[in-house]
Amino acid sequence: MVGNIYDAGNAILFKTGDWRSVKPVFLSDKCKQCGLCFPVCPDNAIPVNHEQKREDFNYDYCKGCGVCSKTCPFGAIVMKEEGEE
Numbered sequence: 818m819v820g821n822i823y824d825a826g827n828a829i830l831f832k833t834g835d836w837r838s839v840k841p842v843f844l845s846d847k848c849k850q851c852g853l854c855f856p857v858c859p860d861n862a863i864p865v866n867h868e869q870k871r872e873d874f875n876y877d878y879c880k881g882c883g884v885c886s887k888t889c890p891f892g893a894i895v896m897k898e899e900g901e902e
Contacts, residue, residue: 829878833860837881839896843873847893854885854894 850870855863862879864872886894 832877834862834875834877834879837879838899839881839883840876840879840899841874841881841883841886841894842897843871844893844895845873847891849891849893851890853888853890857884857888859884 848871852869852871855865855871858879859882860878860880862875862877863885864875866872881896881899883896886896
């Protein structure tokens with residue numbers, strides 16, 4: 818049953834973050850809170866708080882696709898090898 822999604826809306830039950838080899842790193846000092854990154858995340862791994870401000874990544878679900886990094890016009894998201902500081 819690991820990795821299989823049989824019903825709509827149950828993807829939250831499967832933590833797929835360990836699939837990635839690269840990860841996005843959020844540079845909050847460069848972030849302008851423009852809101853361009855979180856709608857493009859295919860894994861819904863960019864949380865937004867009640868003030869509509871983005872927070873750090875939810876690495877339990879981020880697969881490291883890099884779409885958010887390519888979308889950010891301010892360089893607030895950089896991709897790094899997994900395990901790199």
